[in-house]
Amino acid sequence: MKMRREVALVALVALVGAIVACVAPGFFAPAHLRGLLLDRLPILVGALGMTCVIASGQIDVAVGAELALLSALLGTLAKLGLPFVVTIPLTLLAGVALGALHAGLIAVLRAPALLVTLATLGIVREGLRLHFGGTWILDLPGDFPWFGLGQERGGTLCLAAGAALALLFAGILAVTRTGRSWLAVGGDPHVAGLLGVRVHSARTTAFLALGFAMGCAALLHATRFPTIETEVGLGYELEVIACVVVGGANPNGGRASITGTCAGWLLFAVLGSMLVFLHVDPAWEKAVAGLALVLGVAADTLFAAREVHRA
Amino acid sequence: MRERVLLALWLAVTAAFAVAAPHFASLENLQDLARASCENLLLALGALTVLRARAIDLSCGATLALSALGFGAVNHVGLGWPCAALAAILCGAICGLGNGLLVVVLRLPPLVATLATLATWRGLAEGATGGYRVFSSFPDGVLALAHGGALGIPSPVFVVVPVALLLHVVLSRAALGQELAAIGLAPGAARHAGVQVGRRLCTAFVIAGALAGTAGLLQAVRLGQAKADMGLGAELVAITVAVLGGASLHGGRGSVPGTLLALACLATWQNGVRLVGMPSEVAGIGVGTALLLTIAIDRDAAHTAAPSSAGTLRMSNRQLAVLVLAILAAGLLVFLGLGRVADALRTGSLAAPESRPRKHVTVAMLPKNKSDPYFTSCRQGAEEAAKELGIDLLWDGPSDTDAGKQNELVDAWIARGVDVIAASVENKDALSTVLLKARTKGIRVLTWDADARPEARDFLVNQATAVGIGETLADEAARLLGETGRYAIVTASLTAENQNSWIAALKARMASAHPKCTLAQIRPSDGMRDKAFAETKNILGADPDVRVVVALASAAVPGAAEAVKQLGLAGKVQVIGLSVPSLCRAYVHEGVIPSITLWNTIDLGYLTVHAAAQLANGALKRGATTLGAGRLGTVAIDGDQVLLGKPFLFTKQNIDLFGF
Numbered sequence: 001m002k003m004r005r006e007v008a009l010v011a012l013v014a015l016v017g018a019i020v021a022c023v024a025p026g027f028f029a030p031a032h033l034r035g036l037l038l039d040r041l042p043i044l045v046g047a048l049g050m051t052c053v054i055a056s057g058q059i060d061v062a063v064g065a066e067l068a069l070l071s072a073l074l075g076t077l078a079k080l081g082l083p084f085v086v087t088i089p090l091t092l093l094a095g096v097a098l099g100a101l102h103a104g105l106i107a108v109l110r111a112p113a114l115l116v117t118l119a120t121l122g123i124v125r126e127g128l129r130l131h132f133g134g135t136w137i138l139d140l141p142g143d144f145p146w147f148g149l150g151q152e153r154g155g156t157l158c159l160a161a162g163a164a165l166a167l168l169f170a171g172i173l174a175v176t177r178t179g180r181s182w183l184a185v186g187g188d189p190h191v192a193g194l195l196g197v198r199v200h201s202a203r204t205t206a207f208l209a210l211g212f213a214m215g216c217a218a219l220l221h222a223t224r225f226p227t228i229e230t231e232v233g234l235g236y237e238l239e240v241i242a243c244v245v246v247g248g249a250n251p252n253g254g255r256a257s258i259t260g261t262c263a264g265w266l267l268f269a270v271l272g273s274m275l276v277f278l279h280v281d282p283a284w285e286k287a288v289a290g291l292a293l294v295l296g297v298a299a300d301t302l303f304a305a306r307e308v309h310r311a
Numbered sequence: 312m313r314e315r316v317l318l319a320l321w322l323a324v325t326a327a328f329a330v331a332a333p334h335f336a337s338l339e340n341l342q343d344l345a346r347a348s349c350e351n352l353l354l355a356l357g358a359l360t361v362l363r364a365r366a367i368d369l370s371c372g373a374t375l376a377l378s379a380l381g382f383g384a385v386n387h388v389g390l391g392w393p394c395a396a397l398a399a400i401l402c403g404a405i406c407g408l409g410n411g412l413l414v415v416v417l418r419l420p421p422l423v424a425t426l427a428t429l430a431t432w433r434g435l436a437e438g439a440t441g442g443y444r445v446f447s448s449f450p451d452g453v454l455a456l457a458h459g460g461a462l463g464i465p466s467p468v469f470v471v472v473p474v475a476l477l478l479h480v481v482l483s484r485a486a487l488g489q490e491l492a493a494i495g496l497a498p499g500a501a502r503h504a505g506v507q508v509g510r511r512l513c514t515a516f517v518i519a520g521a522l523a524g525t526a527g528l529l530q531a532v533r534l535g536q537a538k539a540d541m542g543l544g545a546e547l548v549a550i551t552v553a554v555l556g557g558a559s560l561h562g563g564r565g566s567v568p569g570t571l572l573a574l575a576c577l578a579t580w581q582n583g584v585r586l587v588g589m590p591s592e593v594a595g596i597g598v599g600t601a602l603l604l605t606i607a608i609d610r611d612a613a614h615t616a617a618p619s620s621a622g623t624l625r626m627s628n629r630q631l632a633v634l635v636l637a638i639l640a641a642g643l644l645v646f647l648g649l650g651r652v653a654d655a656l657r658t659g660s661l662a663a664p665e666s667r668p669r670k671h672v673t674v675a676m677l678p679k680n681k682s683d684p685y686f687t688s689c690r691q692g693a694e695e696a697a698k699e700l701g702i703d704l705l706w707d708g709p710s711d712t713d714a715g716k717q718n719e720l721v722d723a724w725i726a727r728g729v730d731v732i733a734a735s736v737e738n739k740d741a742l743s744t745v746l747l748k749a750r751t752k753g754i755r756v757l758t759w760d761a762d763a764r765p766e767a768r769d770f771l772v773n774q775a776t777a778v779g780i781g782e783t784l785a786d787e788a789a790r791l792l793g794e795t796g797r798y799a800i801v802t803a804s805l806t807a808e809n810q811n812s813w814i815a816a817l818k819a820r821m822a823s824a825h826p827k828c829t830l831a832q833i834r835p836s837d838g839m840r841d842k843a844f845a846e847t848k849n850i851l852g853a854d855p856d857v858r859v860v861v862a863l864a865s866a867a868v869p870g871a872a873e874a875v876k877q878l879g880l881a882g883k884v885q886v887i888g889l890s891v892p893s894l895c896r897a898y899v900h901e902g903v904i905p906s907i908t909l910w911n912t913i914d915l916g917y918l919t920v921h922a923a924a925q926l927a928n929g930a931l932k933r934g935a936t937t938l939g940a941g942r943l944g945t946v947a948i949d950g951d952q953v954l955l956g957k958p959f960l961f962t963k964q965n966i967d968l969f970g971f
Contacts, residue, residue, distance in 0.1 A: 024853060026852055026853060026855060027852065027853075029852065031878065031879075032848070032852040035848050035852075035877070035878065036848075039844070039845050039848070059422075105603070109603070109606045109607050111606040112560040112561070114367075114422075114560060115554055115560060115602065115606055116603070116606065118547060118550070118551065118602065119599040119600070119602035119603045119606075120599065121547075121599075122547075122595050122596070122598055122599035122602070123595075123596050123599035123600065125595070125710075126592040126593075126595030126596045126599070127592070127596060129592045129595075129681075129682060129710055130590065130592040130593070130596070133681070133682075133687060133690075134680075134681055134682030134683060134684065134686070134687045134710075135684065135687050136684060136894065138893060138894070151877055221841075224877075225840070225844075225873055226873070226897060227840075227869065227894070229839070229840045229841065229866065230682075231682045231710075231839070232839075232840075232841060234837075234839065238426065238429075238430075241426065242426065242430075245423050245426070250420070251420045251422050251423050252420055272845075273845075273849050273852075276832070276834065276846070276849035276850060276852075276853050277849070277852065277853040279832065279853070281438075281441070282442070282805060282833070282834055282835050283437050283438050283440070283441045283442040283443075283805055284434065284437070284438040285434070286430055286433055286434030286437055286438075287430075287431060287434025287435050287437070287438045288434065289430055289434065290427060290428070290429070290430030290431030290432075290433070290434045291431055291434075293426070293427040293430055293431075294413070294427040294428070294431060297417075297419055297423050297424070297427055298413070298417050298419065
């Protein structure tokens, strides 16, 4: 019963896949699929963190700017000649610190997360522009791409890391006390508080989880290239949020699942690349993606309505 | 309460800039400010209306674009402009109705519903125009009306003020306004009290849509064109203004005067920052900080006083005193700080700012997108020349390709009174009108990189002609293909005019000289490396027989090359295109990129500033055939075009000789 939505999404992905298989079998070449998953990995990892934050009834629209900031930080550190043993923990730490900053601002200001992150989005993006002036970070050390493991092994490592993160977040959200507290606080903060859930700490940990995920996303994203683009992640927040809500999360909190997010991510990953294989005019692409989003979220309501009727 | 705070803030900002920026207080600048703010005001009022009912509308920027296209299309069909104007407003209202139905009938959370329609409306706008089609050539009467005014008040104000007044009455006096606030404050209670929640919510969305439609109409006539990429990101501005003005995401609050004052503060701040010559990033950071501060003030207000009635908040006298003091202090700081910074920028040093008279020539240079590596390298050359000639260079531009923002910058420079404006034009029709205005004010105008209409500028600094670029690329692609085979194009955005003219020239050359080379696909990269990377992978997966990828943006070439490399196709697939050597050097040495075509971008910036300086001192006049340009020696002039020279082919042999 609870998995209906995920099943429906996977069925939709399968349907889309079947169409492509008939029209453009090249889509299923292992190399292309592997490349596709690798390219979309930063979106998945961001969406994992976003699932936690949305589950707790918050939102973060600054993730694109965070991705750019953390990538730039990683690049700057790597350029100083620091090895990955140092830069990886520092990037993750910076991600968590950004999460803590957001959680702190929201708690201190008692403001909606949307507004606070809207403000930091502007500050971080413009700050990056002011500092880098649009220039890229070039001449990174030779062992920067793929963590110095080479494309084949590095790519496999990234995919494995993505899968491990998905499992980790799924576990946290489904079975740990912290994960359940996010859902409880997102569902009804007042009642959750009365039942002994610490509302502020639940919201804070959700943002910390997102911050950690963003650190990972920046690592997975930046190390695919030998240079760092400092304007990266424009529109990233919309892609990430779309994956989560199509995956069945209630944007007001209280309902979210990692399987759903993964299914939503898969749908958008396949859809985006498929349109090229079907030779759809690129001008119509956004309309198709928008319509898919409308259908995806509308289906959610229809499913939910039916479930309520049965219950 | 909020209104008074904002009024004080606005007065403080205005006073500070009036002193720090000499041209700020001119009637003309205030007119421009009012004219450019009208559209944002309408969007913010729409945001306010839905926020009152605890909803949100993220789709207003996309609605604006769709409505502007509606205006353009109906006008194009020849039904006359009143009909077209109605169509635009109607189009907005229909978009709003769509949002309302999704929220009310399907019970989608407004955030999700309008996120989905944001993509859908924008997608429809892009699809319907193919991304590149521009509706322009509006009747002269409409354009004159849009740029005119009466009693010194710009004409859009006459549209916006009655709308704002009407909305104010509706929100504060009429039943609808009270019901929306009730829905926002307590939807359940409102329902029990007999409010038709669904209908009222839908009405709020329709109002917001119609307002966005009107904004689209105003923007279309102000810019003289309608295009699918108008109003990108406008939703964030609208929501920011509404919230600064006192609206709450929790519904029930906010007023029209508050929104108006918040927009006044924001617009004045951005305009002032431009006028004192500080980069627009500073303005952006300031807005973000202001948003955080507002939220903080809200918290303090909410702490001590419960809402006394829907929409108003009380503050204790002590808090009020603290707030007023803070604002005064901030005003003083801005006043002192900006005055010094402005003087420093003017004279080049922080010492004795008032004693030095202003003698330098000021050249304002406008790139299409200042985050693009191509323009960053142009800037290097421009600064080099500015230093050499001892002139003041202002370098600012949008951080995305937005025609409206270019117009605002030029307006600010006109108000500031620069000597020369040198623009790389994103949208010809849109920018030409302001450039013409600059010329009538006695400012000399140059275009560089991309041209305006010929009557809107004195000279074009031409790096290479579209035909030259298209043919060079076509010949190079055909050579690499061995005259037979398939190639693909990764362009910047589908709306980019330069790229589209290159593609047209490339296709024409292929058809005439290399008929056996066929085009597989054209994909947009939006000038982003990552998107070019993903798109190239898709192209090579979908069309495995593609042998050459032509990338037409400086970030797209390394992106495409990285894709080829990671797919293990180096040697089989080759990437060529227009890019900057520094981004491509490694790939050129690896052989993934056999050659990149480009003029020397540093020289382009350098030459532009030299031409600007000579235009300002009268050395460069119509009819001249040569121009002495510092280290470039003598440069040829053909009619009204200063020619940089032929496009250059960077290859493995010569790329290391160029340090940019």
